[in-house]
Amino acid sequence: MKIRRFYGKDMRDALSQVKEELGGDAVIMSQKKVGDGIEVVAAYDKEPTKSAVQPQAQPQAKAQSSVTPLRQKSDTLSSQAKASPSLSEIIGDEGQDSLRALLEKQGAIPSQPQTTSEPGPQTQPVADPKPVPSQAQPAAQQGSMDDIRQELASLRNVLEFQVSGLMKQQRQQERPLHDYLIERLKQMGISESLAEEVVSYTPPNCEERDAWKFLLKLLANKIHTSNNDIVRNGGVVALVGPTGTGKTTTIAKLAAQYARRHGGDKVALITIDSYRIAAYEQLATYGKIIGCQVKKAATSEELSDLLYQFRNKGLVLIDTAGFGQRDARLIKQLDTLSQSSYASINHYLVLAANAQRQVMTHTLDTYGQIPLKGCILSKLDECYSLGEAVSVAIEQRLPVSYLTDGQRVPEDIKAADAKYLISCAARLYKQFALGAAKTQRAVNSAVSI
Template sequence: MNVKRFTARTSRDALTLVRQAFGDDAVVLSTKPCAEGIEVLAMGPEGIQQIERMSASIPAAQPAARPAAARPAAKPAARPAAQPAPAQDEVSDDVARLSMSTLSFQDYVRERMLKRRQAALRAEQRAQEPTFHAEPEQLPVALEQRLAARQSAPVMPAASRPAMPVEAAPPAPVAPVARPQAARHELPGMRDMLAEPVAPVAAMAQPVPSLADAGLNASMATSRREQQDMMNELRSMKGLIEDRFGALAFMEKLQRNPAQAHLIQKLLDCGFSPALIRKLTESLPSDVTDESAWAANVLERNLLTGEAEPALEDQGGVYAMIGSTGVGKTTSTAKIAAAFATKYGAANLGLITLDAYRVAAHEQLRAYGRILGVPVHTAHDRASLEDLLELLSSKKMVLIDTAGMAQRDSRTRELLDMLSHRSIQKLLVVNASAQGETIEDVMLAYQASACKGIVLSKMDEAVKLAPALDAVIRHKLKVVGVANGQRVPEDWHRLSSHALVHRALRANVNPAYRIDADDVSLIFTARQQAQRPRPTLHA
């Protein structure tokens, strides 16, 4: 058998070299890429004839004879005589398959090697199996002969009967049952014979699990595991293909509409969420000349503010400032109290603090109260809070300063339950300089949908105002006031939606955080099942 290796730049050139060396009937064994290009292993057509002669000579070898002790005496030559015929048929089938297609030679060789390995494994397992004094199919015959011998034997007392050779532990001794004297001369019936300890013989007749069954189970488990791995790889490949095609489609869409691409990049740089930007760009008309002005107009119409309503100090009522730690609840309370006292006098104002967790936390509000001439009351639980509300019911405005708690603190729920009085209106104070995800988490934890409105604090510290406005727009909340400093009450304002949106669109983006045009596809080509519901905008 002459096998040669051919290399060329392409498969066509390599097959041409094979055809020149062995002719048109050459047998190609394998092809694979290599450093030169393509590597082909091939041999001449006479190699098939040598393989056929080798295959025909394999069945002539007889299998190794089994030990004489493990083979039944009645059938010593029946099994070896039945072996050559199936093997000859198997070789004939393989030869027929080779005659149909020479390109399947590699599969043929692999299959033949697998069959030989399995045959060797079965032979090794048969050699390792324990041998018995009788074949499994002869056990019922041996049991019959033993029972017949017992029937022809004279009856002996149970105590003098010889014990049968058993491999298991003997059963517990049972007291002999007293029988009539006449029954002792009778032959034992079938019930008496079955009562004898023949259980070990029956246990020997049961099939013994062989090593071949264990190997088969292991191979089946390996096959299932390989199939599962293949399915996981196919799913991963499908996801990569979907992402790639989505990115290509999105980039092609941006190339067809450069105005939309410019708007997306501008809104991303300002800090708006991808969910809001998707909704905006989907509604962008094709005849718009200034996409930035159009987007600002849409955002203004969807941002709710309390500019058209009377101010909080003019409305009056009971208001509780809630929010995370350090967002400016106490300072905002003092600003609203100062604005109210300037218009309506300190006699119509009531101040309550619930901040009993921090050391000297209530002293800050008490200092503002002394400046305004208003006493500050402290409530430790819901009962004392209700008593104070009843005491201050004649006041035009009552402001409640609460303790700052993280949105994931377990005490946040207790605080909200404490403020569930029907006369209390909650105002959620949000740090305008916080990240968008943090603002979203705070609004969900403090149940912003049940609040009277939103107070945006620390406007002077916010580099990007867009994340806070984005959350307010998506949750359809109202901005009742903004705080842009520590001065009381000078830094308390009521801004319009126009002023807030233009303030958000004028953000100065640091070059380190600017998103390039090539990076936009990474944000907007995510698979649909990973997206959250998009907001509803009124264009």
């Protein structure tokens, strides 16, 4: 196959040259705009016959042909078409219409308006429409390239999915126990990356029951806890987190536990929540029950003054407003905490353990603008799975300080224990995930029968 380039003032002129030089067997490979004209790349399998190939005219002949009337030029092309097979004769009417539609879609030639034929006297031939402006052709070419890129990306995604499926099948055949354990951990809520990591440490030639116990112990060893540091060490502590995670109730539980050990006069509560209705009144009610002072701060200056006023207290707990990760007011609140220059504030993030893994991850990314001392997992009594919270705590390397599992003050709070947390996660997995799987298998078997 040989390739030749043709240059014309527009696409119609270039195609005419291809037809005259190479005949109807030529294949259009590409077209692009160059200078004030169009460059067309055409390919042909064999040398064109002498009847199809027209000798190149001299410059004087080209100049003379440029001034030839349109009717005379069309008559010449018609006579040449009779001498050699044309492109339209080879591909037929339908192929010609398809080729023209493709070229119009790519912006190579202008589209022709549709006309309806009505009986009547013969009219004069209509002049050719004006060519598309040259500025529209690069946009059309760019659109075609974007479509090709999208198709290639879709094909790549499908191929990657198929390859991953083949690799998974191969892994199941080579290491069936490892794949089974990974699936169990994923059903428990553990992320796939963490599950593959811990399963890789499973001893070889280990039974399934022993391997499962080994994995649970390994997960427990990966969880960091702070050993009741708030009640044990005291200081200035601020609880932050999204709305509805139970920050105010958790503050009341911590204050009550500290007051039991050291007395109510050693505890002080501060709220900087000026958005929620009756936020101060709710905290003040807890303060009256515990027997501690409760104050409200609207700015960082007021917060610094109150911290100086409570400098002799053993524990000062700061209640913050709950905002979503995309709320602009959250940044203002975090600035208020970070600009308080009197005392060092220990920030603890309160996370609802029944939230989705992505929600907890994005929450950590947002509140990571301030240094976090640890986290408090709330609403354990409302969970159907704890693996998500365990995965986030391990992967983000965030210590777990306390666990809350109810609304009672101060009973429903305990210092975090890694073994207890993993045992709760395993118990929820057996209670809900395995039960649902057995029910689904029973339904599938009944349907198959």
